[in-house]
Amino acid sequence: MEIRLRADNCTICGVCEEACPYDAITMAAEGPEFNEECTVCGGCVEACPTEAIYITGRETSPQPQPKDTAGDVWVFAEQRDGELLDVVFELLGEGRRLASDLGMSLGCLLLGDDVDHLAQELIEFGADRVYVGNAPELKHYRDDLYAQVLEHAVRQHRPAILLIGGTSNGRSLAPRVAAGLETGLTADCTGFALDEDGNLLQTRPAFGGNLMATIRCPHHRPQMATVRPKVFPKPDRQAGRKGQVIALELPTFEPWQRILEVIEDADTGPNLAEADIVVAGGRGLGSPENFRLVEELASLLGAAVGASRSVVDAGWVSYAHQVGQTGRTVAPRIYIACGISGAIQHIVGMQSSDIIVAINSDPDAPIFSIATYGIVGKVEEVLPALIREIRGSSS
Template structure:
């Protein structure tokens, strides 16, 4: 019997989230020779994404569609996933380490009586035992640990922006298995969803993040940061200090009590570098700090530092990037 690894896909704003493809990569790396990696789509009108998942490497696509699944509801989604698990009998299930994944993964692990490893950033095969070692950051990113499973089945959540996207094969197809929605009496209902206005780029999956701290001084102080983010096609983030001061919405908060981001480029503007904030962005590939205080802790982890007023430096950077992009010297 073929061993199955499930990769849970997520849809947001009418499109598949990037992490939907990254979990395929993680599942593929963990699977053995001859194993099957199957994507799972749960929602309303989501079967249209099956071909895209197949093009990114899914061998099968399981689909559960129903009006009850239009908005995320833990009860309904868990029941739907249990129906998929019953049909697929997977060895492992991979989720994105997102708000949905962090909520749904423990429910699946509990129902399967399986172990769970959360927030992994890499995996490898142990040469001695042949078991899979999963790497995850601990102590606010100051250290890393490797864990493995002893249970027959396993549940894993994958931190976005840490696994490469699988190759896209135009025209590649995969069998689609439609699973009937297991109608059950729901104790909770989602009547409506009110969302805050957000940027064009998903913060948790952005390749470039420009963040502001208390140094922006006001809500209007985020304007130059937003302009730079727009030029670089990046996302805007913030420290908790900026959020607590009312300069921006808490949806932008990065840190120990906010979002964890791992972009290719992180630009910290007017952020001192408190350990709580560093916990959410220290794994960024390249960190640039802009601060008037040369002794600010953020410079200790920054790859590049600019000592200066962000209201002078950021507009200069924006103008320079605009010029470089116009000339075609920047990708």
């Protein structure tokens, strides 16, 4: 792609120079000149009031998609070992809302080996159509093959919106597909809306979680977004609901990866993303030894262990326990925050918890502003007292 100028249209107004975020435009007597800093982001194209600037190799204006030809809202139905992930149902609920508002159908793409039995479950949670791709090569997730199949299916059926769970697999798959389709992708969305033209407004944390940005992709389809687990509620199941199951026409596979072995995670504790109770620790604990108090309390309560990013960065606990913008999003019944100050980056990952109990020595810690119950005190003193009480009540 390359920036070009329609000289006859240019009025040398300088709007493009002001709009460029990379200082890649200098105004000359004949019009704008573009230097090597240009990333072909298109900001100047949208800003130009006379349509004097355009990009070769791409459409420069939105292509209207009537409701009868624009396609569906799609959800990628990720499954592991023949079981659908909870985030799939959460996306079906949100996808159902968007599809209804747009007057579209809700479709699901299901890939695997002998996974037809999952199609009815997807329909009962809101899907109108389930596109199923069965092949032995698709039994386990593989970046190369799944991206090939998903891109092929999108080109065939032309959905308007494609939602993918922000799991480890989804985070790898979504950008590959978006790049192949030359469309936009917004990661880790926390909310969706529609503008007056039917474009998807995608809201996500930005600038380190210090503000929320709303992003749209008006020029390309499908509009793609990933969403972490627990961001949206799981809808009710409608037993006996009817829908279509459509066999996907699979492309010829061109694999460049080979799975040698599948090793189960050795961690036998409760799943952090699905736990009813989470006990999480932060740097306010003071030392790795004190973090063991968090683990002990979690064990007594049958809870999962969470942690702030600073604790993970310090090496006190593995990344698998990190809660927040760059970790897991959780929504347990009870979240106990021990020595966590409450930075916005952490809060976005746990603010949907039903009950939040905060323990911190600083009475002005931000965590108390969202806490259901707060305990002001030294964590290394409060936790042993809690542990003693729980042990005493259970004996």
